[in-house]
Amino acid sequence: MADCLIVDDSEAMRDVAGRLLTGLGHSVRQAAGPDATLDACEEGMPEVLLLDWDLPAMGALDVLRAAADFPVDKRPVIILCATENDARQFALARAAGAPYHVLKPFDRESLRDVMRRAGFEERAVA
Structure with a gap:
């Protein structure tokens, strides 16, 4: 089980991702934007x-740059969520610290797959 922070300016997307991840046995918190993300961290x-x-105002690359300042032993695994299958975008994100990505709209299987690739297995939900 992983402690997950979902960062998206869309409340609907946060809720969908939250339900899917909770259904896979992970704990979930949400942040609507970059400032809330850094506060939550x-x-x-x-x-x-x-x-x-x-993300509005401060984009994902800015969040990734800020995350690079987190202590190495506490740095989260970052999974980029994108609407376009853009290899350049994914390369930029990987270089900035997001080694995984998932395309929106995602479903239970795509989230399960990316979480497994990131090293987090699902847990049975009672």
Whole structure:
């Protein structure tokens, strides 16, 4: 089970991702934007950061740059969420610290797959 922080400016996307991840046995917190993300990380570093590429004001690359300043042993695994299958975008994100990505709209299977690739197995939900 992983402690996940979902970062997306869309409440609907946060809710969908939250339900899917909770259904896979992971714990979930949400942040609507970059500032809330950094605040949530200060309160308690997540194991996984599900990060939307298209954030208002401060974009995903800015969040990734800020995450690079987190202590190495506490840095979350970052999974980029994108609406376009753009190899350049994924390369930029990987170089900035997001080694995994998932395309929106995602479903239970695509989230299960990316979480497994990131090293987090699902847990049975009672």
